[in-house]
Amino acid sequence: MRETFHDQLEAIRSDLVDMSERVATAMARATRALLEADVSLADSVISDDEIIDETRNDLEERAFELLARQQPVAVDLRVVVASLRMVTEIERMGDLALHIAKVARLRYPESAVPEDFKSTFAEMGRLAGQVIAKAGQVIRTRDEVLARELEADDDLIDDLHQALFRRLVLSSHSIETAIDVTLLGRYYERFGDHAVSVARRVVYLVTGAYPETVAH
């Protein structure tokens, strides 16, 4: 019984890692779609989001079944509850990639991002790729050092996000561009926040305490 339980829990963990890889792909494609005004890439992100949602439903159901049938206690219970929460965070990260792809699609054949903001978004996209990759690794390995690295990456996303607004205010872009850049910046920033939440849930499982809280 216990072995079955741990096998099932291991399968959930492994599928969470796969799901994070799928979200990493979605985010990488969404960023490229945005910067290169590549509508077919945007469409692939939009259609693949359904797979992420289905994985979420499947994982939620399996975690719930595990609670119902195996009635885990102590650390095992914490792991299942944490998995339920992480799956929500990762699905939400997929939604944020979807939002970015939708903005790319909406402005096609133009790019929603003006030339002078492209390098910033390229960098935010690179960091977003890094935080989701690390979130997946943290789920897999429970490596606290990596979890801290992830938080440092997220701080860089936040810095870029703040700098974005300061530059935007001084620019002479249209209001439409200002709206796009504002929303896009927010999507990347939230993406980083969710990755941090995932990492913190893992650290909590390992250490029994959350790192000091970050307000957003």
Place this chain on the structure above:
Amino acid sequence: MRETFHDQLEAIRSDLVDMSERVATAMARATRALLEADVSLADSVISDDEIIDETRNDLEERAFELLARQQPVAVDLRVVVASLRMVTEIERMGDLALHIAKVARLRYPESAVPEDFKSTFAEMGRLAGQVIAKAGQVIRTRDEVLARELEADDDLIDDLHQALFRRLVLSSHSIETAIDVTLLGRYYERFGDHAVSVARRVVYLVTGAYPETVAH
């Protein structure tokens, strides 16, 4: 044992309702702070957010203890898991009220919202108050009709949110104002989304099926 369990579950439900009332107050104050550039009201929202976070921690811990000690099954288990999720959603709604209060504070003694957008934000604030009040009532009464009404209210928030962008593009406001209005619109829109999620979790408990999914 079972009676203790149901008492504790009932206490969690009742505290979720109280928490939603606290968030309703925060949102009402944040909207007034925003429209009237009332900095002391904004500050009260900012300082009270800590209480909402503490309530979240307390409720999470209690729901977790209930799982660990009472090992509920079937519907009881679903209710505890749903409570864990609803507390996350409601806490997030508190964060969104906090974000609005922070924008109000940042622009003080000016209002972040220009005159020609005040009526729209007043209406979004009114609807936000309505969805959080109904979310609390749905948790308390499990009334499906009310849950559907809440979704209709959220549709109105979404309509206002879309109209906001259309009008903003045609306006001659500064980029700073465009950024504020864009972010504020997004905060109200997300607030409505979370209320819908709460209501859907309750409907799921009652009917065993989620209403058809809404994409955001």
